[in-house]
Amino acid sequence: MLQNHKLKPTVPRKAPNNSGDEIMVTKDFTAKAPSRRSVLQGMGAGLLASTALPAVAWAQGAPIKLGFQLHATGIGASYGRWYQRTADAAVKVINEGGGIGGRTVELIYEDDATDPARGAEVVDKFVNQHGCEVVLGTLFSHVVIGSAPRAGELRVPYLVCSEGYHVASGMLNRWTLQPGITDVRSQIASMAPWVAANLGKKVAMIFPDFAFGHDHRDFFTAAMTALGGEVVAQIAVPPTETSFTRYFPQIPADTEVLYHVMVGPGVLTFVKELGEFYGTAAKPKMFGFIDSLEAVDIASPGLEFLEGTHFWEAHNRMKPADAGEHEAAYRAAVGVDDKGASVSDPADVATYSHMFSAWETLFAIKAGMEACDYTGPADRQKFVEAMEAMSEMPYGIARPQGAKRFNGKTHQAFGTQNISQVQGGKLVRVHQTSMEDGAYPDQVDYTTQAF
Amino acid sequence: MAFGPFLLLALMEGMVSAAVLALTAVGLSLVFGVMRVVNVAHGAFFMLGAVTAWYVAKAVPGPAVAGFLAALVVAPLLVAALATLADRLVLRRLHYDPEATIVATIGLLYIVEQAALSLFGPDARPVEAPFTWRLQLPWFGYSGYKIFVVLAAAVILLGVYGFLTRTKAGLVMRATQVDRQTAQAFGIDVDRVYAGVFALGAALAAVAAVLVVPISQAHYKMGADPLLLSFIVVIIGGLGSIRGTLWAALIIGLGDGVISMFFSPTLAKIIATLLVAMVLVFRPQGLFGAKA
Numbered sequence: 001m002l003q004n005h006k007l008k009p010t011v012p013r014k015a016p017n018n019s020g021d022e023i024m025v026t027k028d029f030t031a032k033a034p035s036r037r038s039v040l041q042g043m044g045a046g047l048l049a050s051t052a053l054p055a056v057a058w059a060q061g062a063p064i065k066l067g068f069q070l071h072a073t074g075i076g077a078s079y080g081r082w083y084q085r086t087a088d089a090a091v092k093v094i095n096e097g098g099g100i101g102g103r104t105v106e107l108i109y110e111d112d113a114t115d116p117a118r119g120a121e122v123v124d125k126f127v128n129q130h131g132c133e134v135v136l137g138t139l140f141s142h143v144v145i146g147s148a149p150r151a152g153e154l155r156v157p158y159l160v161c162s163e164g165y166h167v168a169s170g171m172l173n174r175w176t177l178q179p180g181i182t183d184v185r186s187q188i189a190s191m192a193p194w195v196a197a198n199l200g201k202k203v204a205m206i207f208p209d210f211a212f213g214h215d216h217r218d219f220f221t222a223a224m225t226a227l228g229g230e231v232v233a234q235i236a237v238p239p240t241e242t243s244f245t246r247y248f249p250q251i252p253a254d255t256e257v258l259y260h261v262m263v264g265p266g267v268l269t270f271v272k273e274l275g276e277f278y279g280t281a282a283k284p285k286m287f288g289f290i291d292s293l294e295a296v297d298i299a300s301p302g303l304e305f306l307e308g309t310h311f312w313e314a315h316n317r318m319k320p321a322d323a324g325e326h327e328a329a330y331r332a333a334v335g336v337d338d339k340g341a342s343v344s345d346p347a348d349v350a351t352y353s354h355m356f357s358a359w360e361t362l363f364a365i366k367a368g369m370e371a372c373d374y375t376g377p378a379d380r381q382k383f384v385e386a387m388e389a390m391s392e393m394p395y396g397i398a399r400p401q402g403a404k405r406f407n408g409k410t411h412q413a414f415g416t417q418n419i420s421q422v423q424g425g426k427l428v429r430v431h432q433t434s435m436e437d438g439a440y441p442d443q444v445d446y447t448t449q450a451f
Numbered sequence: 452m453a454f455g456p457f458l459l460l461a462l463m464e465g466m467v468s469a470a471v472l473a474l475t476a477v478g479l480s481l482v483f484g485v486m487r488v489v490n491v492a493h494g495a496f497f498m499l500g501a502v503t504a505w506y507v508a509k510a511v512p513g514p515a516v517a518g519f520l521a522a523l524v525v526a527p528l529l530v531a532a533l534a535t536l537a538d539r540l541v542l543r544r545l546h547y548d549p550e551a552t553i554v555a556t557i558g559l560l561y562i563v564e565q566a567a568l569s570l571f572g573p574d575a576r577p578v579e580a581p582f583t584w585r586l587q588l589p590w591f592g593y594s595g596y597k598i599f600v601v602l603a604a605a606v607i608l609l610g611v612y613g614f615l616t617r618t619k620a621g622l623v624m625r626a627t628q629v630d631r632q633t634a635q636a637f638g639i640d641v642d643r644v645y646a647g648v649f650a651l652g653a654a655l656a657a658v659a660a661v662l663v664v665p666i667s668q669a670h671y672k673m674g675a676d677p678l679l680l681s682f683i684v685v686i687i688g689g690l691g692s693i694r695g696t697l698w699a700a701l702i703i704g705l706g707d708g709v710i711s712m713f714f715s716p717t718l719a720k721i722i723a724t725l726l727v728a729m730v731l732v733f734r735p736q737g738l739f740g741a742k743a
Contacts, residue, residue, distance in 0.1 A: 077573030238716070242667045242676070246464055246712045249452045249591075265575030265670050279585055279592020301579055 063106035064099070064374075066365065067126030068137040068358075069147065074114030075239055075264040076140045078295035082351045083137060083161070083358045084109060089333040090359040093397070100366045101374060108132055116146025123150045123158070133369075133377060136361050138162055139354060140263075141211040148172040155451065157384050159365060161357035163187070165215045168412035170444025174451055177387055177411040180361035181314065181354070182404075182438060184215040190417050190437035191312060192223035199285045199310065200256025201229030206247065207261050209236035216261050216289070239264040248277045251284070261289035268296045275305040286310065290317070290420075290427075294351040297341070299425055306422045310430070313418045315401040317352040318427045330359070330400035356401040363398035364390070364406075381451050387411075388447050405435055409445040414438055456590035457712065465708020467597045467666075470604035471659050473700035475677045476684040477611060477693060478655030484691025485628045485648045486547055491556040493656055494678025495563035496534060500526045500657025501578075501669040502571050508578045515579035519665070522578070526661045527654035533563075534653035538646045547645065560674075567671040580665035600662045607658060608697065615693065624648060628691065680707075683723050687730050689740020698739060 068087055071080035091105050099105055108130045112119040119138065126132040134157040138144045141164030148166075151158035152173035159177050160167065165185045167178040195203070203224055207213035213236065221231040232252045237244065244266070251258060262270045271292055286309035298306065317340030319327060334355070335343045342348035364387070372379060372386035388408035395403040404415040417438065419431040452460075479493045503526040508518035537559055545551040584595035615621035626634045627644045635641050659677070667673070684703050688695030703723055710719035730737060 073568065073573040081574070241716070242670075242673070243464075243468075245460070246708070246716065249457050249460055249712060253452065265668065268575070268577055269667050273594075276585060276592050276594045279587045281587065281589075281592060295574070300577065301583060 061103060063104045064369070065106050065108055065130060065132045066362070067123075067130060067132035067135040068107050068109045069112050069119060069122050069126075069135060069143070070109045070137060071114040071139060071143070072109070072111035074112075076114035076143075077265070079139050079351045079354060080111075080114075082295070082355045083139065086334050086355040087137065087358045087362060089335070090362040093333060094362060094366055100369050105362075105366075112138070112143055112147075114140050114143060116142050119143040119147035120150040123147050123154065123156070127154045127156050132156075133374070133380070134159060134365060134383070136160070136365065137358055139357075141166060141215075144176075145171070145211055148176045151175050155380060157380055157387075159361050161354070161361055162212070163354070164212050165219070166211065168407070168410040168443060170410075170446070174411075174446045174449045175384060177384070179364040179387065179390070179393075179404075179406055179411075179413045180359075181357035181401075181413065182415045182417065183412055184212065185219045185440060186412075186414050186438035187312065187314075187417050188216065188219040188223055189440055190433035191419060192220060193227060193437075194419060194431055194433070195257060195259070195287050196224065196227040196229050199287055201227070202254060202256040203229060203231050203259050204233040204235065204251045204255040204257075204284070205231055205259045206235045206237060206251075208239040208263050210239055212263070213239075213261065216259075220259060237262065237270075240266075242266050242269060244270045244273045245277060248274065255284040258284045258286045259288070260286065260292050262292040263294075267292055267294065268300060271296070271306065272300075272302040275302055278305060288312070290314075290353045294353065295349050297347065297349050298422065298427065304425075307425070309422055311420050311422070311427060312353075313420050313427065313429070314353040314415075315356045316418055316420060316427065316429050317350065320429045324395060324400070324402070326395070326397045326400050329397060330356075334359075360399050360401065360404075364393070367398075384451070403435070407442065409447055410442050411446050452590060456588070458709070459588075460591055460593070461709045461712040462705065463593060463597070463708075464712065465705035466601050467704075468707050469701045469704020470601045471663050472677070472680055472684060472704045473608060473697055474604050474659035474662070475656050476681040476688075476696050476700050477608065478652035478659075479681045480685045480688070480691060480693060480696040481624075481648055481655075482652040483685065484693075485624055486542075486645050487549055488542060488547060488552045488649070489549065489556070490649075490652065491553060491678070492537070492559035492563060493556075493652070493681060494674030494676075495560045496530050496653040496674075497656040497660045497677045498567060498669075498671060498674035499530050499533070499563055500660030501664040501673060502567050502671070503529050503657070504661045504664045505571070505576050505578050505669040516581035519578070519581040519661075522661050522664075523658065527657040530657035531650035531654040535646050535650045538649040542649065543642065543645070564671055564674070571669070571671060573671065575668040575670040577668045578664045594666070596665060600666070603662055604659070607655075611655070612693070620647070680723070683727050685737075686727050687738060689737025692737060692739045695737050695739025699737075 070084055071077060087107055091107050094100065095104050108126065110122040110125055112122045123135055126135050135151060136159040138147060138160045139162050141162050144160045144162045144164060145166055148158055152175045156175060158175050159179060161180050163181055163184050165183050166172055167176055168183050205217060205220060207216045217234050224231050232255055233250055235247050235250050237247055288309065288311045290311045290313045319338040336350050337343050340350050340352045368383050368387040372382040374383055390406045390408060393399055393404040393406055402416045404413040406413045414435055416435060417433045418429050420427040421430045475497055479490060482488055482490045504522035507522040507525045511518040511521045541555050542552055545555055580596040582596065586593045586595050586598065615624065623639050623644055627639060627641055631641055680703065684699040685696055688699030707719045710722060
């Protein structure tokens with residue numbers, strides 16, 4: 001197995017995969033096929049490695065090591081489990097398609113315990129201990145904010161999957177990029193008009209009390225005010241909270257729309273207690289971010305009250321009838337069925353609206369590295385510049401959530417969003433935003449900053 | 452929401468906290484009172500009760516109530532067995548030395564917590580409530596199960612009180628608490644009493660966890676808050692005083708509910724901690740403790 005793995009660089013790009021189909025990943029990218037020299041070197045390195053001499057990692061042709069900062073434990077654990085599966089699946093597809101520039105990709109995972117201090121240590125470990133070329137994969141915004149300064153100091157590209165506005169706001173540094181998921185500010189800009197037009201203009205918000213939740217609070221409140229609406233209550237809940245009923249009386253009685261977004265191990269308790277609180281009495285319309293239900297089965301007892309309410313979804317958990325042509329292949333690769341649960345365990349529901357970012361970020365790394373003929377750590381700056389040069393990112397197996405536009409100045413990708421309604425216990429897409437809906441003026445130009 | 456219903460909801464939430472807290476803290480208080488052991492692993496026993504409930508509920512077929520009732524029996528027994536083992540293998544060998552047992556139970560806490568992380572995993576997992584009846588008041592709805600938790604905790608606490616005051620085993624425990632050496636002189640097997648008390652304390656934590664798990668899910672880190680609050684309650688009530696522990700649980704639980712709802716949960720914790728400091732300064736034996 002190891003031997004096969006190491007010798008993979010010799011496989012020509014566009015080679016058929018196991019099923020005989022041509023692998024789509026090669027189509028989007030501009031890189032040259034590996035040279036004879038690199039192939040020979042790869043073979044040599046592979047042979048050496050297979051005879052138990054791992055010290056050849058520096059040689060060209062040796063695997064490209066990517067450090068994945070994983071929320072394996074802590075409040076982000078359910079995301080971590082699925083991010084790992086998604087990233088493993090993406091790397092398998094990339095390696096079957098010839099790897100990156102002819103070199104196989106090897107993912108190295110380190111648990112950051114969803115903790116900012118540990119996150120920074122993990123960045124160090126990747127660079128100084130594992131010899132990783134780049135670091136990627138972080139979701140929770142407080143971990144990103146805690147880790148990015150260290151990535152900047154170590155001058156290592158740090159590709160995050162966090163949705164937070166901290167990348168595009170200019171808060172971080174030139175080494176931090178977010179090519180695989182749209183940020184909260186853009187998501188809200190594209191959906192607030194729909195909420196105001198279809199659900200109501202008097203909104204109460206419940207959000208987690210840390211950076212990610214504050215982005216929701218600030219941008220939704222501003223967007224609603226601009227639309228002539230009003231946010232009548234802003235209810236912040238600590239992300240480690242286990243009991244939520246005590247927060248609900250703060251929802252004003254004249255609220256038309258309850259906007260909820262929650263994260264952490266207590267999300268199921270949150271929605272269940274919300275249902276108990278309103279019971280059969282009149283309740284406001286609800287617009288939730290699917291974060292409040294990620295990794296939670298919508299058919300869980302006590303969630304019946306969600307019928308008819310709306311959710312934001314980046315990537316529809318339940319496969320829509322008009323899903324794109326690559327949706328089935330993506331689901332099969334990651335091991336998710338059409339309802340959004342693991343194919344091996346229907347009770348193991350995916351964090352489907354977020355995990356595509358791990359997949360898309362890996363393909364973006366491939367594109368960036370191939371565009372700059374990446375050879376090793378000395379090319380890290382060239383890699384960031386190659387990423388900054390990207391713009392249109394078309395739909396394909398490399399981007400199963402949908403086409404994106406990358407803004408090299410703000411280091412942020414922009415894509416489309418979906419609004420789904422719970423109909424008969426299923427999440428059904430009722431609206432899709434356009435990329436233009438989520439546009440906002442640039443706040444930073446990272447390309448003018450020094451490395 | 453108007454003031455009246457707001458206060459009612461706050462008091463109902465407070466009663467649920469108080470009920471669970473009372474069960475957990477009485478266990479901690481018993482262990483300290485009789486054995487003079489500060490059991491830092493008490494929160495871990497609580498968590499283990501919830502995790503066991505998840506496994507039992509999953510294994511028992513049929514309606515949710517069957518799994519819940521099975522968990523209510525199996526979880527305390529299993530956790531009590533583990534506590535007895537810990538007493539035999541660790542605490543007894545340290546001769547119940549106060550400093551050494553603190554360090555040993557910290558170690559036990561880590562072992563149990565990491566074992567749960569390895570075997571149970573890092574996710575929060577739900578256990579279905581035995582029934583889904585909901586109380587619909589004019590102002591808000593309320594989980595009928597939460598009301599059941601308060602009643603069940605009251606019944607169990609009455610049982611514990613009866614056991615301690617009306618049975619021979621309870622008498623033996625109280626005798627050991629008052630004076631270990633005299634009890635030994637009267638032929639009481641103190642080692643067995645200690646093992647029994649440690650098991651009973653752990654079982655009470657496990658019962659509290661089984662009751663709370665349909666509300667808040669099982670998670671390997673869920674023991675931290677109950678441990679902290681139990682210590683607060685036991686110190687305020689007076690170390691080793693069961694009556695004091697019950698009163699303190701009621702004060703802290705209701706206070707937590709009301710202050711959390713009208714102000715913020717953080718303020719509730721701040722005030723509880725301040726109360727502990729005040730008690731330690733002005734009445735170190737606790738509100739109901741006897742003077743040392």
